[in-house]
Amino acid sequence: MSTIDVLAKSYEFYRGRTLELLVRVEQEADPLAVLGWRPGPGRAHIAWQLMHIGVTEEIFATERLAPDKPGTMTELWPRFRGGSTPDDQIPAPDEIRRTLDVGRSQLLDTLSRLTEANLGDIPEALRQRGLTVQQVLYIIGWHEAHHQGQAHLTLNLYKQQA
Numbered sequence: 008m009s010t011i012d013v014l015a016k017s018y019e020f021y022r023g024r025t026l027e028l029l030v031r032v033e034q035e036a037d038p039l040a041v042l043g044w045r046p047g048p049g050r051a052h053i054a055w056q057l058m059h060i061g062v063t064e065e066i067f068a069t070e071r072l073a074p075d076k077p078g079t080m081t082e083l084w085p086r087f088r089g090g091s092t093p094d095d096q097i098p099a100p101d102e103i104r105r106t107l108d109v110g111r112s113q114l115l116d117t118l119s120r121l122t123e124a125n126l127g128d129i130p131e132a133l134r135q136r137g138l139t140v141q142q143v144l145y146i147i148g149w150h151e152a153h154h155q156g157q158a159h160l161t162l163n164l165y166k167q168q169a
Contacts, residue, residue, distance in 0.1 A: 010126060011118055014144045021151045022111060026104070028159055029057060033100050043097035044165045053165075055093035056158040057103045060151050062087040064110035067147055068117040071132045072140065076117065080109055114147070 008016075032053060035041045042054035051059075062083050069078045078084065083106065085091060098106070126141040133143065 009123055010141065011121055011123070011144065014148060015115060015118055017148050018111070018114075018151070021148060021155065022107070025057065025060065025107065025151060025155045025158075028053075028155060028162065029100055029103060032162065038100055039097050041162065041165055042100070042103075043095065044161065045093075046161050046164045049092075051093045051157070051161075052097070053158045053161050054097045054103060055087065056154045056161070058083065058087040058098055058106050059089070059091075060154050061103070061106035061108075061110035063089065063150060064114040064147065067143065068110070068113035072130055072143065073117045073120065074130075074132060076113075079113065080106065118144075 032038050032041050043052050045052050062080060065078050065080055066084060066088060069076045086094060086096075087106075121140065126139065126144075128140050129137060130140065130143070138146070
């Protein structure tokens with residue numbers, strides 16, 4: 008099994024945890040209220056964390072790793088990419104799930120074009136950061152776990168104060 012295959016398989020494991028969290032939110036009396044709750048002024052809500060995961064995967068799959076490949080959710084990028092400010096338009100669980108699915112599909116398609124020989128390459132979009140493809144693939148897995156953890160903590164805080 009190649010490095011790319013192992014990492015793609017690990018992404019599947021992380022996504023299961025992310026989707027389990029979304030199911031827990033859907034089981035609450037008012038899922039949109041839970042998705043939009045903020046742990047503090049200006050802090051990201053659960054919906055932003057989850058949308059950010061999906062949007063970021065598409066950004067990596069297109070502009071960062073395959074700039075010739077068009078994004079399919081570019082209208083969402085300004086709202087949910089890194090550095091954006093979470094707004095009060097809370098996506099419904101089905102939109103979140105769709106965004107996660109599309110971002111992952113784009114990512115897996117891009118990964119299918121890569122080989123072990125590409126792992127040491129530094130994509131032009133990441134040249135300033137000096138990140139190789141292999142490092143980017145590590146970051147993608149860490150990124151989902153990081154934001155799923157933030158969403159999980161936010162859900163726990165919401166339940167504690169409710």
